[in-house]
Amino acid sequence: MERDKNFILGVYDDEDVLMDAVTQLRKSGVKIHEVYSPFPVHGLDEVLGYRRSRLPIAAFLFGMLGTTLALVMQFYMMKFDWPMIIGGKDHASLPAFIPVTFELTVLLAAFGMVGVFMVASNLKPWGQARIFDLRITDDKHVMAIDLATNAGLGEEKLADVLKISGATEVNKKSFE
Numbered sequence: 001m002e003r004d005k006n007f008i009l010g011v012y013d014d015e016d017v018l019m020d021a022v023t024q025l026r027k028s029g030v031k032i033h034e035v036y037s038p039f040p041v042h043g044l045d046e047v048l049g050y051r052r053s054r055l056p057i058a059a060f061l062f063g064m065l066g067t068t069l070a071l072v073m074q075f076y077m078m079k080f081d082w083p084m085i086i087g088g089k090d091h092a093s094l095p096a097f098i099p100v101t102f103e104l105t106v107l108l109a110a111f112g113m114v115g116v117f118m119v120a121s122n123l124k125p126w127g128q129a130r131i132f133d134l135r136i137t138d139d140k141h142v143m144a145i146d147l148a149t150n151a152g153l154g155e156e157k158l159a160d161v162l163k164i165s166g167a168t169e170v171n172k173k174s175f176e
Contacts, residue, residue: 010167021165062112070104
């Protein structure tokens with residue numbers, strides 16, 4: 001069976017029941033592909049075992065790149081490329097460089113974070129969106145379990161485990 005093709009879905013009405021279900025299923029050894037929710041459920045990422053994001057590190061590195069590029073660009077322009085003495089200041093007057101440095105730092109940090117997020121999330125402009133259940137944007141919480149990664153348990157056993165954990169519906173979804 002191929003990975004990321006066949007899923008069994010547990011549909012939940014309440015986020016507290018969902019949190020308990022995720023805890024139960026992870027303790028019983030079920031590998032959960034993803035949980036989709038119409039609103040943020042606080043603490044769900046910890047229960048799912050997600051690690052902390054490294055996006056702030058990328059933001060810092062892109063910000064430092066912006067700061068470095070801005071300062072090098074301005075020093076080069078004012079000292080070597082087109083040296084001008086403005087208002088009796090030195091060629092390399094750091095206080096005059098602060099606004100441009102700040103703006104380039106913020107610009108590169110923002111663009112860099114967007115790019116890193118798009119790559120890390122596998123969001124491609126030509127990609128096809130996977131919709132597991134249309135109600136995840138309305139009022140239902142959906143837990144998707146990949147059948148290929150849980151092949152030892154079997155589809156019927158997974159459906160029973162989802163029902164016992166409090167799922168109001170158990171559905172199967174295939175992507176081709």
